[in-house]
Amino acid sequence: MSLAEFDEIKYDHSAERLDKPSLYLLKKARKNRANGLEQLRESTKSGTIYVGNLSFYTSEEQIYELFSKCGFIKRIIMGLDRFKFTPCGFCFVIFNTPEEALNAVKYLGDTKLDDRVITIDLDPGFEDGRQFGRGKSGGQVSDELKFEFDASRGGFAIPLANRIGNNNEVANNFGQNKFNQHNHSHHGRNFNGGRRNRFGSHQHIPSQKQQHMQSEGADQDMFPQSFPDNNENQDDAYSNLQNSDDNVNMGVEDTYIPE
Numbered sequence: 001m002s003l004a005e006f007d008e009i010k011y012d013h014s015a016e017r018l019d020k021p022s023l024y025l026l027k028k029a030r031k032n033r034a035n036g037l038e039q040l041r042e043s044t045k046s047g048t049i050y051v052g053n054l055s056f057y058t059s060e061e062q063i064y065e066l067f068s069k070c071g072f073i074k075r076i077i078m079g080l081d082r083f084k085f086t087p088c089g090f091c092f093v094i095f096n097t098p099e100e101a102l103n104a105v106k107y108l109g110d111t112k113l114d115d116r117v118i119t120i121d122l123d124p125g126f127e128d129g130r131q132f133g134r135g136k137s138g139g140q141v142s143d144e145l146k147f148e149f150d151a152s153r154g155g156f157a158i159p160l161a162n163r164i165g166n167n168n169e170v171a172n173n174f175g176q177n178k179f180n181q182h183n184h185s186h187h188g189r190n191f192n193g194g195r196r197n198r199f200g201s202h203q204h205i206p207s208q209k210q211q212h213m214q215s216e217g218a219d220q221d222m223f224p225q226s227f228p229d230n231n232e233n234q235d236d237a238y239s240n241l242q243n244s245d246d247n248v249n250m251g252v253e254d255t256y257i258p259e
Contacts, residue, residue, distance in 0.1 A: 003026060003029060003030065003036075003037060003040065018105065018106040018107075018109060019044075019102040019103075019105045019106045019122075021040055021043055021044075021121070021122050022121045022122070024121065025039075025040060025043060025121065025122065026040070039124040040124075042124040042125060043122040043123055043124045044098065044102070044122060045098045046098065046101070046122075046123060046124055046125040047094060047095045047096065047097055047098045047100065047101045048092055048093070048094045048095070048101060048122075048123040048124075048125050048126055049092070049093050049095070049101050049104050049105060049120055049121065049122060049123055050090065050091075050092060050120070050121045050122075050123045051063070051067075051090060051091050051092070051093060051118055051119070051120055052089070052090045052118065052119040052120075052121070053089065053090075053116055053117065053118050053119050054079075054087075054089045054090055054091060054113065054114070054116065054118060055089070055113075055114040055115075055116050055152040055153065056086070056087050056088065056089055056152060056153055056154055057087075057114065057152065058087070058113060058114045058116075060076050060078060060091075062113065062114070063076055063091060063093065063113075064076060066108065066111065066113060067093050067095075067104055067108065069107075069108075070095070070100050070101075070103040070104040070107060070108065071095045071096060071097065071099075071100025071101075071103060071104070072095065072096040072100065073093060073094070073095060073096075074094045074095065074096055075093075075094040076091060076092070076093055076094075077091060077092040077093075077094070077126060077131050078091045078131070079091055079092075079131055079132070079133065079140075080131055080132055080133070081132075081133055081137075081138040081139050082132035082133055082138045083137075083138035084138060088133045088138070088139040088140055088143070089139070089140055089143065089153055090140065092123065092126045092130070092131070094126065101122070102122075104120060105120050105121070105122060108120055114152065115152070116152060139154070
């Protein structure tokens with residue numbers, strides 16, 4: 001299948017044509033090798049246009065008032081949420097002749113309606129079922145992918161907590177996973193297979209200097225093997241451990257270490 005008649009550059013005019021199919025239609029036609037080219041040709045003859053980026057609160061009367069400037073409108077089909085049956089931001093406008101549809105694409109593209117810049121594209125023709133949104137929530141797929149709050153299009157299509165994983169179930173699982181990782185490995189070092197006392201403190205592993213002092217018969221109370229089980233005494237035990245480390249470091253110069 002070749003789309004040369006739509007892709008090739010024509011130098012008949014100095015400006016780009018405004019009534020040509022959009023990049024979306026061209027991409028869709030390339031994917032559909034069976035009848036994609038035929039649908040592209042039909043879009044220039046159908047008299048139907050697709051209008052997107054509408055506000056959820058734009059009425060059918062407003063759309064009729066705007067597009068009736070380009071010709072006689074036979075029908076306006078509002079896009080609906082397939083679960084709630086409420087407007088979801090797009091519509092189809094069917095004109096009496098294809099020339100009127102091309103005029104709408106040429107002259108009303110990028111027009112502001114309800115403070116929103118609407119998009120207008122050619123369409124091969126309306127079929128029953130296309131008036132419903134194709135997103136998982138019932139609306140348009142583009143609304144489900146956005147992260148900005150848009151008041152005129154329903155705010156957030158998906159709750160913020162569900163999109164960033166901040167609900168209670170996800171948060172609890174995330175916290176439990178982080179605790180398990182910390183339990184088995186602490187800054188890349190294993191502490192006796194991740195054994196911890198019931199208050200979650202790590203078992204103390206003496207340094208090489210402390211092990212040497214222990215082998216020389218130093219006081220064993222200076223090197224506690226683990227923190228006490230009492231929460232109230234943990235701070236005292238930690239301060240005592242720091243003091244004992246300071247004492248060991250101060251006395252290292254006077255200690256004979258055989259080579």
